[in-house]
């Protein structure tokens with residue numbers, strides 16, 4: 059057994075109501091977003107949310123292989139969520155497990171409403187999500203990064219999709235639970251949404267929430283999504299600012 063193994067916490071909130079990592083109840087983990095990380099992908103993004111580290115590569119819309127999967131009226135979106143063996147405390151088998159297959163589906167369904175799949179019949183879009191380090195909330199962080207990678211690939215979208223979980227620890231509703239809070243807390247509610255359209259594209263619930271707690275958790279998760287959306291926007295704007303400067307620079311050179 060590893061010496062680094064997590065000890066079981068007796069309390070998830072201290073006497074001042076602060077969480078184990080020093081966060082307030084309604085505070086997100088420090089988050090870093092990057093787009094265009096991988097040069098060989100059509101689009102890519104990287105997210106660090108707390109200790110989560112996730113890389114996403116997007117290809118397409120492109121010819122679909124194998125051809126027999128092609129859909130006559132729309133594009134096939136494939137999301138492939140995979141955890142590296144070294145991404146979690148107990149070595150994860152490299153073979154895709156049931157959880158990875160389920161999360162791939164959940165992530166696809168959260169992203170799909172934002173895409174104009176009917177515009178690319180018989181084609182395919184592949185979204186590869188590689189979890190390099192996991193610390194709770196990887197499905198949400200993957201959705202946030204995947205939609206940034208889709209934007210990086212220049213794929214038109216109705217809105218960007220952003221995701222964040224709320225949860226319950228010691229009977230308090232908290233934002234953006236980490237692995238310890240997920241394991242030893244009493245509730246987890248991942249939410250994905252299209253923030254400008256104000257439409258929810260994923261809502262899962264694990265644990266027991268009263269109607270009031272449910273409402274509070276949903277509002278808190280949406281607030282978290284809106285903060286992450288601002289981060290996504292600033293990364294996209296930065297990319298296009300850089301491109302504009304480069305293009306502008308070329309124009310000057312031509313003159």
Ligand code: CDP
Nearest residue numbers: 146147150192193194195196197198237240
């Ligand atoms: O990551 P997310 O919260 O979306 O999904 P989960 O199934 O609720 O997993 C919660 C956390 O459990 C992950 O983020 C990992 O930190 C951890 N986990 C693990 O330690 N070993 C696994 N084989 C799978 C997950």
